[in-house]
Amino acid sequence: MTELLRRFRSRPGVTGLILLASMLAHLLGLISALYVIQVLNRYVSHGVDTTLATLTVGVLLAIAFEAGFRIVRLRLAATLSGRADLNIGIGAYGVLATARSAALERLPPGQAREAVLGLEQAEAAYSATGLVGWIDLPFVLLYGLVVYLISPVLALVLFCALLLSVGMGLAHQAAMRQVTRASVERRATAHGLVASLIGGAEAVRLFGAAPRLIAAWTGNLAQLQALRRQAAQRDGLLQSGAMALQAVTTVGIIAVGAVQAVRGDLSVGALIGANILATRALQPTNRLAGLLAALTRAGEARRRAQALAALPQEAEGGGALGRFAGRLELRDLAYTPPGAPAPLFEGVSLALEPGAVLVLTGRNGAGKSSMMRLIAGLVQPDRGQILADGTDIRQLAPSWWRRQLIYLPQEPTFVNGTIRENLSDANPDLPEAGWHRCLEQAGAAAHVLASPKGLDTPISGDGMTLARGIRRKLALARALATDGRLVLLDEPTEGLDQEGVRAMYDLLIELARQGRTICLSSHDPRIVRAAGLELDLDEKPRPQLRRAGQGGPAGQPASIEAGR
Numbered sequence: 032m033t034e035l036l037r038r039f040r041s042r043p044g045v046t047g048l049i050l051l052a053s054m055l056a057h058l059l060g061l062i063s064a065l066y067v068i069q070v071l072n073r074y075v076s077h078g079v080d081t082t083l084a085t086l087t088v089g090v091l092l093a094i095a096f097e098a099g100f101r102i103v104r105l106r107l108a109a110t111l112s113g114r115a116d117l118n119i120g121i122g123a124y125g126v127l128a129t130a131r132s133a134a135l136e137r138l139p140p141g142q143a144r145e146a147v148l149g150l151e152q153a154e155a156a157y158s159a160t161g162l163v164g165w166i167d168l169p170f171v172l173l174y175g176l177v178v179y180l181i182s183p184v185l186a187l188v189l190f191c192a193l194l195l196s197v198g199m200g201l202a203h204q205a206a207m208r209q210v211t212r213a214s215v216e217r218r219a220t221a222h223g224l225v226a227s228l229i230g231g232a233e234a235v236r237l238f239g240a241a242p243r244l245i246a247a248w249t250g251n252l253a254q255l256q257a258l259r260r261q262a263a264q265r266d267g268l269l270q271s272g273a274m275a276l277q278a279v280t281t282v283g284i285i286a287v288g289a290v291q292a293v294r295g296d297l298s299v300g301a302l303i304g305a306n307i308l309a310t311r312a313l314q315p316t317n318r319l320a321g322l323l324a325a326l327t328r329a330g331e332a333r334r335r336a337q338a339l340a341a342l343p344q345e346a347e348g349g350g351a352l353g354r355f356a357g358r359l360e361l362r363d364l365a366y367t368p369p370g371a372p373a374p375l376f377e378g379v380s381l382a383l384e385p386g387a388v389l390v391l392t393g394r395n396g397a398g399k400s401s402m403m404r405l406i407a408g409l410v411q412p413d414r415g416q417i418l419a420d421g422t423d424i425r426q427l428a429p430s431w432w433r434r435q436l437i438y439l440p441q442e443p444t445f446v447n448g449t450i451r452e453n454l455s456d457a458n459p460d461l462p463e464a465g466w467h468r469c470l471e472q473a474g475a476a477a478h479v480l481a482s483p484k485g486l487d488t489p490i491s492g493d494g495m496t497l498a499r500g501i502r503r504k505l506a507l508a509r510a511l512a513t514d515g516r517l518v519l520l521d522e523p524t525e526g527l528d529q530e531g532v533r534a535m536y537d538l539l540i541e542l543a544r545q546g547r548t549i550c551l552s553s554h555d556p557r558i559v560r561a562a563g564l565e566l567d568l569d570e571k572p573r574p575q576l577r578r579a580g581q582g583g584p585a586g587q588p589a590s591i592e593a594g595r
């Protein structure tokens with residue numbers, strides 16, 4: 032309701048014109064009832080043809096103008112709905128794009144999708160017909176007033192019918208609120224189940240998850256259908272009730288009016304006219320239930336969209352350093368993954384001067400990838416600071432900070448689109464020759480050249496359909512496009528063939544030679560030996576920075592400022 036009023040208030044001029052057009056349409060709507068009264072009272076009793084012709088032409092003109100005003104107000108109302116709904120839809124999608132990725136991961140499957148797509152319900156509630164439906168409601172009083180002028184007793188009958196009609200609408204809304212909420216919940220579950228079937232297609236087939244998922248789908252669908260049946264039954268009940276009320280009102284008006292007519296207090300024409308007016312007066316109130324139901328659905332959709340908007344967002348502003356030299360410092364860093372009973376690591380402190388090479392080691396699950404994600408600002412530490420050239424990265428704009436990184440995640444994914452689109456997302460300013468250089472350095476050029484469409488080759492399934500080695504090489508090319516001073520490579524040689532591993536060693540040597548700060552996670556003994564510094568995340572109570580073995584492909588001198 033608040034949103035409804037907000038829309039009307041958002042453009043007072045347009046709202047005023049809609050009200051004016053509605054008033055004129057309803058005033059003209061009275062004319063057909065007055066026509067019946069005049070024809071029955073004057074023409075039927077006196078039989079003057081010119082009177083009938085004049086009245087008929089007059090009423091036809093009134094009907095034409097009424098239709099015209101109704102069309103005009105619908106067009107005006109459409110301007111109140113369109114732009115606002117577009118903004119809400121864009122806003123919800125934008126929230127998904129800027130929410131912290133860790134917060135998105137915690138959402139139950141299907142919830143985010145339902146929150147964004149469910150906003151269509153809001154569009155339906157605030158459509159042009161919905162808006163004019165609300166505007167029509169007060170004009171019920173106009174019809175009531177005219178019936179009152181014809182006969183106060185008939186107006187009382189109409190008043191009772193209107194009260195019943197509004198009561199039925201409110202009762203329907205109260206009954207439907209729970210059904211609507213439960214239906215949205217079921218739809219979100221359905222979205223999640225579809226995503227599991229598509230995202231984990233191979234696991235479903237290989238490990239026989241299909242029966243479990245189908246059983247879950249069947250249960251969910253059965254509940255959804257039961258809710259739809261419940262909603263349809265209630266709608267049917269309401270419609271039958273509205274029709275019955277309309278019929279009973281007619282009977283009431285005619286019966287009471289007939290008594291008055293026999294007593295000589297009311298003409299037959301006035302009786303029929305009052306009945307027509309009563310029928311028209313009930314139309315807006317009979318639509319009230321539909322309007323309220325649409326508002327309930329829209330309210331539920333907006334509630335979900337607002338919950339989405341309440342997700343923690345990546346910082347919008349934030350600064351940028353004039354030039355990032357590549358100095359990285361971790362101060363007393365602690366991190367606990369969502370749902371984990373204890374921190375992965377605590378009290379990690381170290382400083383890497385530009386050009387240092389650090390390797391993170393530790394068993395599976397020790398937190399190496401998590402450390403990379405912390406440095407990239409994708410997840411937030413429980414405690415401590417990450418400083419880039421002495422500035423806390425929380426004070427830096429995330430987009431700027433990520434442009435300083437050459438980051439290869441352990442399981443890189445792509446956005447569905449072409450290779451070119453994915454590469455240019457990382458650095459839109461890089462010319463085509465730059466792309467080819469990055470592809471060459473990452474060892475992915477041969478793959479792109481072998482594809483008939485080259486850089487325009489589409490990537491689907493988030494890139495997970497690409498061979499793992501190819502996917503990692505393409506992801507490395509994308510990472511290199513930033514030309515960042517801090518290199519974060521999560522298991523750089525994993526999934527690569529021998530030639531790829533050699534190329535990776537060469538690239539590491541080259542990146543180190545260029546004086547970039549390098550932070551790797553690796554189980555590859557050659558890389559561990561070659562790195563200047565090592566942080567073993569298995570070390571308790573707190574991992575300490577120490578010198579790693581010298582020599583090999585990526586060995587570089589580095590300062591040690593560990594264990595603070």
Ligand SMILES: Nc1ncnc2c1ncn2[C@@H]1O[C@H](COP(=O)(O)OP(=O)(O)OP(=O)(O)O)[C@@H](O)[C@H]1O
Nearest residue numbers: 136368369375393394395396397398399400401402
């Ligand atoms: N987003 C997340 N939600 C819940 N748990 C997470 C999340 N990210 C990481 N974890 C948990 O944190 C722990 C460390 O994971 P991480 O991937 O950082 O380890 P790792 O040292 O890189 O392992 P590996 O050597 O296997 O690559 C794991 O138990 C993992 O399940």
